[in-house]
Every structure is written in C-alpha cells, then in structure tokens.
Amino acid sequence: MHGPRPNPLTSxxxxxxxxxxxxxxxxxxxxxxxxxxxxxxxxxxVLLAAGAVPSMTVDPVEIAEFVARADALLVNLGTLDRERRxxxxxxxxxxxxxxxxxxxxxxxxxxxxxxxxxxRMLVERKPSxxxxxxxxxxxxxxxxxxxxxxxRYVLDHPGVIALTGAIDVVTDGARLARxxxxxxxxxxxxxxxxxxxxxxxxxxxVEADPWLATIAGLLVFTVAGECAGERARGPxxxxxxxxxxxxxxxxxxxxxxxxxx
Amino acid sequence: MHGPRPNPLTSxxxxxxxxxxxxxxxxxxxxxxxxxxxxxxxxxxVLLAAGAVPSMTVDPVEIAEFVARADALLVNLGTLDRERRxxxxxxxxxxxxxxxxxxxxxxxxxxxxxxxxxxRMLVERKPSxxxxxxxxxxxxxxxxxxxxxxxRYVLDHPGVIALTGAIDVVTDGARLARxxxxxxxxxxxxxxxxxxxxxxxxxxxVEADPWLATIAGLLVFTVAGECAGERARGPxxxxxxxxxxxxxxxxxxxxxxxxxx
Amino acid sequence: MHGPRPNPLTSxxxxxxxxxxxxxxxxxxxxxxxxxxxxxxxxxxVLLAAGAVPSMTVDPVEIAEFVARADALLVNLGTLDRERRxxxxxxxxxxxxxxxxxxxxxxxxxxxxxxxxxxRMLVERKPSxxxxxxxxxxxxxxxxxxxxxxxRYVLDHPGVIALTGAIDVVTDGARLARxxxxxxxxxxxxxxxxxxxxxxxxxxxVEADPWLATIAGLLVFTVAGECAGERARGPxxxxxxxxxxxxxxxxxxxxxxxxxx
Numbered sequence: 001m002h003g004p005r006p007n008p009l010t011s012x013x014x015x016x017x018x019x020x021x022x023x024x025x026x027x028x029x030x031x032x033x034x035x036x037x038x039x040x041x042x043x044x045x046v047l048l049a050a051g052a053v054p055s056m057t058v059d060p061v062e063i064a065e066f067v068a069r070a071d072a073l074l075v076n077l078g079t080l081d082r083e084r085r086x087x088x089x090x091x092x093x094x095x096x097x098x099x100x101x102x103x104x105x106x107x108x109x110x111x112x113x114x115x116x117x118x119x120r121m122l123v124e125r126k127p128s129x130x131x132x133x134x135x136x137x138x139x140x141x142x143x144x145x146x147x148x149x150x151x152r153y154v155l156d157h158p159g160v161i162a163l164t165g166a167i168d169v170v171t172d173g174a175r176l177a178r179x180x181x182x183x184x185x186x187x188x189x190x191x192x193x194x195x196x197x198x199x200x201x202x203x204x205x206v207e208a209d210p211w212l213a214t215i216a217g218l219l220v221f222t223v224a225g226e227c228a229g230e231r232a233r234g235p236x237x238x239x240x241x242x243x244x245x246x247x248x249x250x251x252x253x254x255x256x257x258x259x260x261x
Numbered sequence: 262m263h264g265p266r267p268n269p270l271t272s273x274x275x276x277x278x279x280x281x282x283x284x285x286x287x288x289x290x291x292x293x294x295x296x297x298x299x300x301x302x303x304x305x306x307v308l309l310a311a312g313a314v315p316s317m318t319v320d321p322v323e324i325a326e327f328v329a330r331a332d333a334l335l336v337n338l339g340t341l342d343r344e345r346r347x348x349x350x351x352x353x354x355x356x357x358x359x360x361x362x363x364x365x366x367x368x369x370x371x372x373x374x375x376x377x378x379x380x381r382m383l384v385e386r387k388p389s390x391x392x393x394x395x396x397x398x399x400x401x402x403x404x405x406x407x408x409x410x411x412x413r414y415v416l417d418h419p420g421v422i423a424l425t426g427a428i429d430v431v432t433d434g435a436r437l438a439r440x441x442x443x444x445x446x447x448x449x450x451x452x453x454x455x456x457x458x459x460x461x462x463x464x465x466x467v468e469a470d471p472w473l474a475t476i477a478g479l480l481v482f483t484v485a486g487e488c489a490g491e492r493a494r495g496p497x498x499x500x501x502x503x504x505x506x507x508x509x510x511x512x513x514x515x516x517x518x519x520x521x522x
Numbered sequence: 523m524h525g526p527r528p529n530p531l532t533s534x535x536x537x538x539x540x541x542x543x544x545x546x547x548x549x550x551x552x553x554x555x556x557x558x559x560x561x562x563x564x565x566x567x568v569l570l571a572a573g574a575v576p577s578m579t580v581d582p583v584e585i586a587e588f589v590a591r592a593d594a595l596l597v598n599l600g601t602l603d604r605e606r607r608x609x610x611x612x613x614x615x616x617x618x619x620x621x622x623x624x625x626x627x628x629x630x631x632x633x634x635x636x637x638x639x640x641x642r643m644l645v646e647r648k649p650s651x652x653x654x655x656x657x658x659x660x661x662x663x664x665x666x667x668x669x670x671x672x673x674r675y676v677l678d679h680p681g682v683i684a685l686t687g688a689i690d691v692v693t694d695g696a697r698l699a700r701x702x703x704x705x706x707x708x709x710x711x712x713x714x715x716x717x718x719x720x721x722x723x724x725x726x727x728v729e730a731d732p733w734l735a736t737i738a739g740l741l742v743f744t745v746a747g748e749c750a751g752e753r754a755r756g757p758x759x760x761x762x763x764x765x766x767x768x769x770x771x772x773x774x775x776x777x778x779x780x781x782x783x
Contacts, residue, residue, distance in 0.1 A: 243497025
C-alpha cells in the first residue's frame with residue numbers, strides 16, 4: 001500500500017475549479033435538495049446563483065420522480081422530521097438506481113444521538129461526498145478529526161470527506177487538500193454551510209472525480225464569500241452580497257484568489 | 262359563438278391596473294397562502310409590500326378558519342407533502358363555501374406525474390386563475406401552450422389562464438393580453454413566480470373581474486421587477502430591491518412603464 | 523397586598539439592558555426555537571446577529587435532545603401543524619425538566635379558536651414570558667389589553683407579559699414598563715415580531731429576572747430597528763439592515779437611544 005500523495009499545487013486545483021465552474025454554468029445541472037426548512041430558500045438561491053437549477057420537494061410520494069430527473073442529490077439532516085426521513089431514504093434509493101452522485105451533510109449530529117445513528121446508516125449507502133464540521137465528524141466516526149482519522153475513515157467508507165471550518169480539508173484517502181479561503185461572516189449567517197454543500201453537489205453533477213468536484217464547489221463558495229465580505233456591513237448584507245458574488249464569480253477571480261495547501 | 266375580441270390597449274390595462282393597485286393599498290385584503298416551504302417567507306414579504314396581509318398556515322385542522330377570515334386564497338403546489346395536500350383540499354373547500362376567489366399555481370407538475378394528477382383534480386374546483394409556465398401548461402393540458410390551446414383550455418375549464426414567461430399571456434377565453442414587462446433577474450431568484458402569483462391573488466380580492474385582476478397583479482409585479490433590476494447588482498440584491506420596489510410602486514410608475522399587446 | 527410599583531427610569535432600564543447585551547455576546551447561549559416555517563430563517567439569522575446560537579428542529583423524536591442542550595426555548599405558534607404540536611409539548615417538557623426559561627409567542631390565536639385553546643393549555647406550563655399583540659391578548663384572556671387587565675392576567679398566570687405594538691408594555695404584575703423605540707417598517711416585514719421574541723428568549727438565557735430580560739430583548743431589537751430604519755429604502759432593505767444593525771449594536775447606542783416610560 002502506498003502512503004498519501006503529496007498535496008497538489010494551488011494553481012492546479014484553482015485551474016480545475018475554474019474549468020468545473022465554467023462547465024457548471026454551461027450545463028445548468030438540476031440539483032435536488034432534501035434540506036432543512038431553515039436552509040431551503042437560501043440554498044435554492046445559492047444554487048441558482050452558482051448556475052444550477054434547484055428542486056426541493058420532500059414529499060416521499062413524489063421525491064423519486066424529482067431525483068430521477070436531477071443530476072445530483074443533496075441530503076442535509078438539519079431539522080429532520082418523519083417525512084424528511086422517509087423522503088431521504090426514497091431520494092437516496094432513486095439516486096443509487098439512476099447512478100447520480102449525492103452528498104451527505106449530517107448537520108448537528110453531535111447534538112442528537114438518533115440523528116447520528118441515522119447518518120451512520122446513510123453512510124452505508126455510499127455518498128460521493130460527506131460534508132461536516134469537526135464536532136459532526138467526531139459524532140460520526142467516534143474520533144477527533146485529524147488528518148489521519150479522516151484518511152482512515154475514508155478507507156473504511158470510500159468516498160470524499162470534506163471537513164469544513166476556518167480551513168476546509170478535503171480527502172479521498174489518497175489525496176488531501178486544505179482550502180484556505182473564506183470570510184468570518186460566513187459563520188454568522190444561518191444555512192451558509194448547507195448552501196456551500198449544495199454548490200458541492202452541483203459540481204458533483206458536472207465532474208466525475210468527486211474529490212476535485214468537492215474542492216471546486218468549496219473554492220467557488222469560499223472565494224465568493226471573500227468577495228462578499230469586502231462589500232458587507234454585517235451578516236444581513238453579507239447574505240445578500242454572497243448571492244450576488246456567486247452569480248458574478250468568474251474563472252479569473254477564482255484563479256487569482258484561491259489559496260490551498 | 263363570437264371569435265376572440267381584439268386585444269385591449271396598453272393604456273386601458275395600465276389604467277385599470279393602477280386603480281386596482283390603489284384599491285389594494287386601501288383595502289389591505291387578507292390573503293391566505295398554501296405555498297411551498299421555499300417560497301413562504303418571500304411570498305409573505307411580497308404580499309406585505311404590495312399592501313396585503315398574509316397568513317400562511319398549512320395545518321389541516323385550522324386552515325379553514327384562516328381561509329374563512331381571508332379575502333383570497335393562493336394554492337401553490339411546490340414542495341407538496343401529505344399535510345399540504347390535506348390542507349389544500351380543506352382550504353379550497355372553505356374558499357368555495359365563502360365564495361372567495363382563489364388562484365392555482367401548479368408548480369413543477371411537469372416533473373411529477375402524481376402532482377400533475379392532483380392539479381387536474383383541483384382544476385375541477387374552478388380556480389379564478391391558474392398561473393403556470395409553458396412546461397406546466399403542457400403537463401396540465403396535454404398540448405403545447407399556444408394562444409389557441411390556452412383559449413380552448415379555458416372554454417373547457419372556465420376561469421383565467423396566466424401563462425408566465427418572458428412575455429406573460431393572460432386569457433379568459435374571450436379576451437387575451439400579452440404583458441411585456443419584467444427583468445431577466447426575476448428568473449434567477451427562487452420563488453419569484455410564486456410570489457408574483459400571490460400578488461395576483463391579492464388583486465383577485467379587490468377586483469371582481471378575474472381577468473383584469475390577474476393582469477393587474479402581473480403588471481404590478483413585473484413593473485416592480487424592472488425598477489428593482491435597475492438597482493440590483495445580482496440576484497441577491499435583486500430580491501431585496503424587488504420588495505422595496507413593490508412597496509414604493511405607485512400608480513404613475515405603473516402607467517408609465519406598463520407594456521402590453 | 524401592595525399596589526403597582528412606580529415605573530422605573532429609562533436610564534436604569536437602558537443600563538440593565540446594556541449589561542444583558544454584553545452578557546449575551548460573551549455567553550453565546552443556545553436558543554432552541556419551535557417556530558413557524560415562515561419565520562425560521564429570519565429568526566435564526568436574528569439570533570446569530572444578536573450573539574446567540576440557534577437550533578430549529580421540530581422533530582418530536584429528537585427535539586428533547588436539542589432543548590436539553592439549549593439555554594432557552596422559544597415556542598411560536600405560527601403555522602402550527604401536527605408535528606409542531608407534538609414537538610412543542612416535547613420541547614416544553616424538556617425545558618421544564620432542565621429548568622430552562624421559555625417564551626410563548628401565541629401568533630394569530632385571534633384567527634383560530636383551536637390554536638387559542640392550545641395556547642391556553644401551554645400557559646398552564648408556566649412560560650417565563652408570553653409575547654403577544656393586543657388582538658392575541660384579547661383571544662387569550664377574553665378581555666381588552668389595558669394595563670389593569672395585563673396585571674390581573676399575570677397575577678393569575680405568574681410570569682411576564684410583553685404586549686407588543688407601537689409601544690411595548692412589559693409587566694410581571696408588580697412592575698410595568700413601556701418601551702417606545704421601534705420603526706414603522708418593522709410592521710412591514712414578515713416574522714419581525716417572531717424574531718424579536720427570539721431575542722427576548724436569548725436574553726432570558728443570560729438574565730435570571732425575566733422582566734428585565736424581556737425588556738432588554740425588546741430594547742435591543744427595537745433600537746436596532748431604529749438604526750436599520752435610518753438606512754432602509756423599503757421593507758426589503760429594512761430586513762437586511764435589521765440584521766446588520768443587531769450585529770453592530772453596542773451598549774452605548776442602546777443607552778443613548780432607549781426610551782421608556
């Protein structure tokens with residue numbers, strides 16, 4: 001077995017992310033989101049601004065129809081309820097049947113043991129990417145989120161882990177990148193992380209390598225966050241500027257601003 | 262049987278829309294909305310900005326009480342779930358009993374056959390206005406949405422059809438108007454169409470001719486969209502400017518900017 | 523039995539409110555909100571801007587876990603549905619067990635008799651504060667909301683009543699204060715009152731005297747509203763400015779602007 005590969009260069013990742021952004025804008029993929037009620041509106045607007053076409057139903061009866069017509073699926077566990085549990089299972093089953101990429105965002109599993117158990121069950125269905133913060137990783141994996149633990153987790157549960165925080169860490173076990181963009185106000189707007197995960201799901205729809213797609217989605221989102229932060233006067237205007245910045249983001253800005261290690 | 266009447270003049274429609282806007286501001290009608298979770302907050306704010314008083318409960322137990330105290334009802338099928346199906350039926354029954362106008366917005370029925378079947382069942386309850394886009398009309402009526410098909414549909418299902426798009430077409434079978442206002446960013450904000458339908462429902466509460474009421478609601482909304490578009494820097498600021506523009510819209514601006522054919 | 527005490531001075535209340543704001547910012551209390559779908563996103567952003575950490579799940583299965591980890595609970599009855607009824611009861615039971623303060627916001631009980639009956643049942647569980655407007659008080663208490671009626675109600679149902687309107691009245695039976703800050707646009711944004719009640723819940727988490735906590739929460743919210751009103755061009759930009767103003771509000775501004783009687 002080989003050891004981990006060396007970290008890729010910022011310029012290579014930024015170049016790849018720029019290409020994925022252009023593809024996203026050209027393809028306008030449909031992204032179906034099973035997400036929490038708090039995040040639904042902002043997530044839909046962020047997807048539209050990034051270039052994707054959102055749908056958001058959580059009705060178990062019809063969700064399979066929507067997922068079958070979508071290019072990627074986002075599953076976010078914030079504000080779980082009975083209907084969303086059922087919808088989540090139906091949506092993932094449809095994504096697996098249609099071979100669509102899907103992303104798991106196990107929001108707040110550190111605060112609710114039944115939610116953590118549900119998340120662990122969903123991981124067995126092999127999401128392309130799992131997006132979570134440190135506390136959520138600890139609740140999922142039972143260990144603190146250092147690089148070695150992330151890699152070990154991915155070896156046992158193949159796919160991509162995106163650990164988000166001040167610095168985002170993205171690994172598929174073999175490759176690992178640290179993404180250093182972002183703005184402090186991103187942590188003061190509700191559903192910001194949920195919306196970022198939706199952009200990753202949109203990138204999964206247009207890029208077959210889930211590790212690159214995940215990096216591209218997070219770079220697009222956090223670079224837009226930096227642009228927004230330069231104009232905002234507080235978290236209210238930041239949320240508005242964020243959507244504008246995403247819609248106005250181009251490949252050149254992404255290349256110029258991306259910082260990875 | 263007579264053929265279709267000639268299209269009315271812009272100046273007549275703009276004048277009528279201006280009067281309806283003034284009436285809406287003076288009467289502050291209550292509009293109950295059964296709408297999707299993604300659209301609820303924006304729809305409520307748009308209704309308030311237009312001069313109406315929104316209520317939004319979807320609890321089947323109490324919705325009839327709310328509809329009985331409301332002046333118009335909006336039924337939007339985006340993110341349908343079991344509770345919203347029940348609530349929708351209870352709300353329409355109350356509107357019919359109380360002889361309140363109601364509007365059907367069969368969102369995304371082109372993506373979900375069970376939702377399309379539910380919409381066809383609701384059409385039998387005789388909404389005052391049906392608001393939909395071309396794909397949704399095709400899913401509802403089984404034919405492409407040209408003028409003749411719209412008129413034929415309305416002959417079989419009396420009421421008003423508002424086909425929205427870059428140009429909106431509003432017909433009650435005998436009369437047909439094309440509305441040409443709007444802004445490209447309206448298509449990049451989630452729930453924008455849903456909120457526009459809510460403004461139409463508010464106009465139905467203060468104008469007995471549903472064809473004129475529908476035109477007035479759409480003109481108010483799309484002219485406000487043009488004003489907003491002149492200030493916005495992207496879809497995020499556009500949503501904010503849209504609410505401001507609606508609240509600040511006056512009869513003179515409406516008259517000066519309306520374009521119909 | 524003593525008569526009512528004299529009204530406290532503005533300077534004393536503003537000073538106390540300023541201290542509570544500082545404590546709120548330092549403690550970052552967790553506030554769990556069972557609130558209506560229309561209000562969820564705005565409420566969460568307002569809580570974050572005020573310095574609290576929101577959680578919003580309404581799943582009856584896991585809500586007790588969230589409330590047990592929270593420092594205060596908000597119960598808002600807008601858009602009630604079956605799940606929210608169950609969740610509300612489970613959340614209040616957990617708050618009582620853990621001795622957490624909780625606030626009841628019986629939205630729109632004047633429009634729905636079943637909702638009013640539910641609210642009366644919840645009052646028996648002894649919320650720290652009840653926040654309502656005049657019509658809601660009349661539906662709850664069966665009498666018009668004058669000062670004497672408020673005091674009598676609190677004698678029968680110990681706690682704090684906050685009657686909100688152009689002037690807010692806050693009484694625990696013995697003490698009564700009138701709060702005169704605010705801005706007319708606060709009435710034109712949906713969920714504004716709901717979000718204000720959430721700020722009160724956040725203050726209840728850091729101040730043991732529920733009467734002072736309630737005053738502090740309302741002053742923080744209405745003074746921020748005045749600051750926002752000076753920058754807004756309509757209700758859309760007002761909502762954005764409100765979140766910015768809350769995040770930027772400091773003790774000095776609160777002291778300088780508070781007006782009570």
